[in-house]
Amino acid sequence: MRDSNNNPSSSGTGKNVSNLITVTNNSNAVQYEYDPVTDSFKVKQSGTEVGSVTFTKVDGMFDFSEGAFIDPQASMTNGSVGHLKATLKDAQDVEVGNVTVDVNCFLIP
Numbered sequence: 001m002r003d004s005n006n007n008p009s010s011s012g013t014g015k016n017v018s019n020l021i022t023v024t025n026n027s028n029a030v031q032y033e034y035d036p037v038t039d040s041f042k043v044k045q046s047g048t049e050v051g052s053v054t055f056t057k058v059d060g061m062f063d064f065s066e067g068a069f070i071d072p073q074a075s076m077t078n079g080s081v082g083h084l085k086a087t088l089k090d091a092q093d094v095e096v097g098n099v100t101v102d103v104n105c106f107l108i109p
Contacts, residue, residue, distance in 0.1 A: 043088075051090045058083040060103050070103055078107040 032041040032053065040054040057064040060082015063071040070084075082103040090096050 049091060051088060051096070052093075054087045054089070055101070056085050056087070058085050058100065061105075062103060072105060076105045078105055080105045 029045075030050070031044045033044060034040075035042050035052075038052070038054075040052045042049050043051040043053060055064065061073045061076035061080060062082050063073060064084065076082075082105075084101040084103060085098055086101055087098045088096050
């Protein structure tokens with residue numbers, strides 16, 4: 001697997017989704033903080049919670065545990081693709097949108 005900068009992920013069985021999030025505009029910078037109680041990421045701007053993001057598995061040969069880790073299964077082959085759904089809610093817990101995230105398996109020699 002590779003992160004948002006197309007670099008190989010660290011060794012191990014899981015990849016922390018928070019490392020896949022890239023903020024490119026500093027004037028609109030937000031912080032993503034994983035909350036194990038709600039199994040989602042709090043979205044904070046200038047220290048104030050402005051919403052949350054929840055990830056769910058759509059399909060693919062991987063396990064998705066604790067909302068924050070992608071665990072490839074042994075049968076996940078090089079070049080295979082899975083999908084996550086990221087649901088964004090505002091501070092009032094109202095869904096304001098969602099996006100599908102591709103999970104690509106790259107075997108690093």
